[in-house]
Amino acid sequence: MAGQVYVKSGKSFRYQAIYENVVGRGAHGKVFAGHFKPNLNSSWNKVSGEVKQAAIKRVEINFSEENWMDIKNDREVVALKELRHPCIVRLFAVEDDGNFRNYIFELCQGTLEDFITKKYDRLIMPVETEGLYQMASGLRFIHEKKMIHRDIKPENVLVYLHEEGQRRAWLKISDLGFTKPLKEDGIHYDLASGLKGTEHYMAPELNVLKNSTERVLDKDCTIASDVYAAGCTFFRYLNGGLHPFGKGFNIELNILEGNPINVTIDESLSPVIVEQNENFDKTGTMNVGDVQFDRRKILGRERYGMVFAGTFKGEKVAVKRIDIMDSNPTNNREVLNLQLLNHPNVVQFIHFEKDNDFGYIVLERCAASLQDYYIKEGFTRKYKGPMPTDEQVLFQLANGLEYIHSKKILHRDISPANILISLTKPVEMKWSGFGSSKPVNERGSCSLSGLRGTDNWMSPEQLRIMMKSEENADHGRGSIKRSPLAVKKVPRENCTTKSFEELKQINHPNIIRFLHFHEDDLYKYFGMEMCVASLDHLFLPDDDPKKYKGPIPSDEQFCFQLISGLEYIHEQNLVHGSIKPTNILISSKENPQIKLSDFGFTTSCLNDGHSTKRLISGFLSSQYWLAPELLESSKVEVVLTT
Incomplete structure (x- = not known):
């Protein structure tokens, strides 16, 4: 079913996992446009009148940090529970599933940076004085609640429409992931968690600390650092993107020197924290069908997914997790090619499983990669187990590659990291890492859909193309x-x-x-x-x-x-x-x-x-x-x- 659309749904949210619905991305992951259902007890089929448009920010759960996993300790959630204001982006709900923490926000139409850089011109922006008031009002409310934002910039100011068909937009402060409480005086905060902020929007006192050799953990700063960043944001908003302290490399220097060379409400909705399912496993163990694996035991990281240690029907296996957008077995190239390959010198494909978040390719477990066998100067060899003779290694690799080509498949990512050392007796070498593989035509060639491969292991013709x-x-x-x-x-x-x-x-x-x-x-x-x-x-x-x-x-x-x-x-x-x-x-x-x-x-x-x-x-x-x-x-x- 090549046209199948994956619909991801929780108790409070729902969206289609297609690229057209991606409205943002960053270090945390992707943000999808979707819908929010306030009534958790009603079915999706019966709540059409209650459903709201929403933005779903998906952050993968970090199972290695116990405190992070508790929603009540989540800094952004704690902040947004207290910060209910028309000029601060609204958090509808927070819901954990087996792999992700889902933050369900009101859906906005763009960022202030999009407007400044003319990527966003479909709406009439607020009158300039209104826009400034809205941003200042949101920031003042954060400070009145004895909190500091720590990353004010145009990218973190969202453009929002209140009603369908309304043309005049509203500005809202967002992204409170760095927010932390102020001290009792409501002015100062410590730097125990390190310096936060974005270059070109950091106040002079923060820039001095950033460039200092002294410890910053014991230093105190004030809410003035937020006000300074807001001032730079206001200036760019009013001046078509021009920064008050110049451009490029000179901005930081001018900030340090104090030389601004270019200077000539809706009812709030309380966030809903959805209690974790009673079957939710905080240990990191994952069960999908007959596949079980531990998300804390990572065997490797590939271009298209992570590989975990796991079991399938009780047998030890390697479980490669791939993104759900690529996990339909009827059109996933890696799965299709692995199903065609059955050779002692090719890693064995065992099974494919999927859930609402990921696809899982079950492969035979191996001891290590050829890269782990290398001895590097100053480092200890990671793999010290048995190996075939040099002649056998070369023969087995050539034999496996010849077989892959006989099946009219081009590997496209030959490197030591994709050559595995088996757990069998006798030990054998096995080709793996088929995420970039592609079928070839009768002439043994294929069209290029982009260069694939690993640095330092590309052929001369690939390098010339690149x-x-x-x-x-x-x-x-x-x-x-x-x-x-x-x-x-x-x-x-x-x-x-x-x-x-x-x-x-x-x-x-x-x-x-x-x-x-x-x-x-x-x-x-x-x-x-x-x-x-x-x-x-x-x-x-x-x-x-x-x-x-x-x-x-x-x-x-x-x-x-x-x-x-x-x-x-x-x-x-x-x-x-x-x-x-x-x-x-x-x-x-x-x-x-x-x-x-x-x-x-x-x-x-x-x-x-x-x-x-x-x-x-x-x-x-x-x-x-x-x-x-x-x-x-x-x-x-x-x-x-x-």
Whole structure:
């Protein structure tokens, strides 16, 4: 049933799990447009007059944090129970199911950021004075209730219509996940849970603490930090998106210097907390049909799902959980391909099950992956069990891959992580990870629906395709069309790089140009101009195929170009933070220029020309290229100077 639509329903909410209903997404997950049923005891078929439109925010339950699992300890729920105000988004209900906590909010039509950036122009916004009053009124109410929001910004102000057909919108403060109580004086709050907020909306006192080497846990701040963020939001609302403190990298510096260069009601409904089903298991154990698994025992993470340790009819198995939108067995490519494969060197497909949230692919349990078998310098081998001989490993992998191709299937993600070591005797190697697999035609080829694969394990032809862009990219020097790009792929959770719009503002012939940006739920992709080599390629042995033997600037030109690029960075009040040969590129063989690259560690300077960067683990730059003062420091936090 390829056209089947998955309807997810609880006691209080209901929505269709289709992409058209996704109205928001973020680190917590997706937000769907759906419906709310106030009368929990009535059936969905008999409450058409009572049903309200709603937004359902789905947050996966964290079974490793016991306090988090108790709804009564949920910071956002606690806040919204107290904050019943027409200028604060209304929480209808909170309901836990087996996998998710569902927050059911009133449905809004967009965000203030959408309006500012002209993505949202279907409604007449409030008169400016009314809009300001509504936002200020909501924030004042939060403070009167002795709470602090901690993340006021245009993205967290929603645009709402009261009634069907009404054109005049209303502004409401939302996203109270960082909200916490104030102290008894109703003004101060502590930073015991760390600094919260969004860059460019953090008050000067928070920016100073963010860039400080001192402990912040013992520091106090006041509600003035909320007011400051609201002021920046108000200014952008009134000035077509213009920030009061400039744009790009200069905003943080101007905030620290106090230099604002661009400055020339409905009845509330109490939230309903739906009691958890008496069968709800807080231990993390999940039962779906004959499949049972423990959500605390994660065997691995793949592109399309997580793999848990479990059992099927009493036998130990691996359970791969995939998103419900991809879990119809009649059209899920991974399930279809696994059902076609039956070979000792391919992981065995056992069963498929589904519920209202996920699909579950049941596979034979293996001991480890080939990646776990590797010995890495400075690390202990994860897998120390038995292995076939080297000859047997190669033969079994070739044999399994030949079988996969004989079934007219292209794997598309060959890597050590997708090669498993069996629990059988004798031990065998098995291909796994068929989430990207695709059938091929009689000629053994298939159309590309996008590149698939793992970094460092792609074939040359895949890399050549990846480096060519069909996109147009506008930048300071003109328009690039059908030009090859170097693409930097960064996991979203690990991305510390400045925004693409800020990176595009860096414009100098001796600095790499940023041309294109794209992101999905998992990664951010930065498209940059293509260069032929990095400086370290000059120093490789002559017999190394990667050694660069093309033309380079003269010694004098090299030094001048490198200094020129670095001087430009410092003039922009930035510190690169990772100067080393791998980050110094040679532009082309025809007209070689030296270019600085890799701005993943770039940070803003303070007003004295220094930059303090908070570090989580070690130094920003590579050990062999650190300045003496950094090598002498054993502290986790260091100061970089220009």
